[in-house]
Amino acid sequence: xxxxxxRRPHQRAALWCLAGLAILSFTGSTWxxxxxLEDRIASVYDHALVERSHRQGRTIMYLRWDxxxxxxxxxxxxxAAAAAGVAxxxxxxxxxxxxxxxxxxxxxxxxxxxxxxxxxxxxxxxxMKMTVDALPEISAKN
Numbered sequence: 001x002x003x004x005x006x007r008r009p010h011q012r013a014a015l016w017c018l019a020g021l022a023i024l025s026f027t028g029s030t031w032x033x034x035x036x037l038e039d040r041i042a043s044v045y046d047h048a049l050v051e052r053s054h055r056q057g058r059t060i061m062y063l064r065w066d067x068x069x070x071x072x073x074x075x076x077x078x079x080a081a082a083a084a085g086v087a088x089x090x091x092x093x094x095x096x097x098x099x100x101x102x103x104x105x106x107x108x109x110x111x112x113x114x115x116x117x118x119x120x121x122x123x124x125x126x127x128m129k130m131t132v133d134a135l136p137e138i139s140a141k142n
Contacts, residue, residue: 037135040064043097044104053093053106061114063103063121067130071098079103082124088112103132 041062053060069075076096083103084091088111095104107117118134125132 040097040100040102040135041104043100044095044102046095046104049093049095049104049106057108057110058088058093058106059109059114060104060106061117062135063105063118063132064135065101065103065125065130065132067125067128069128069130071101078128079125079130082128083121085124086112086117086120089117102135 079096080091080094083089083094088108093106122132
């Protein structure tokens with residue numbers, strides 16, 4: 001009986017630890033909701049692409065997209081192809097995230113401005129019944 005009594009504090013501590021882990025795992029899932037800027041950038045971030053773009057004098061524009069479309073791999077390829085039709089953009093460099101819906105579009109600023117890129121891409125994606133908006137701040141700084 002005394003042996004059982006000495007284990008109870010340890011069991012209680014283990015239960016508190018498990019409860020704490022459960023709470024942390026629940027709140028952790030709410031931190032990555034896909035709506036904040038950081039989640040969107042992380043969904044399309046490719047460090048090798050950033051480094052290569054920097055070496056080549058290219059800038060990466062990050063954009064959010066939306067539309068009543070089936071979100072699958074075929075859509076990602078179609079979006080990359082649409083972006084590649086814009087001056088200074090290469091299809092192989094475009095990154096598309098379906099959730100959260102985000103694009104990373106490296107482009108040559110000597111061939112097209114950020115505003116012109118956003119407008120041209122918006123026109124191309126409008127044909128697919130989609131809209132696109134540049135994410136704030138980060139687009140011009142990288």
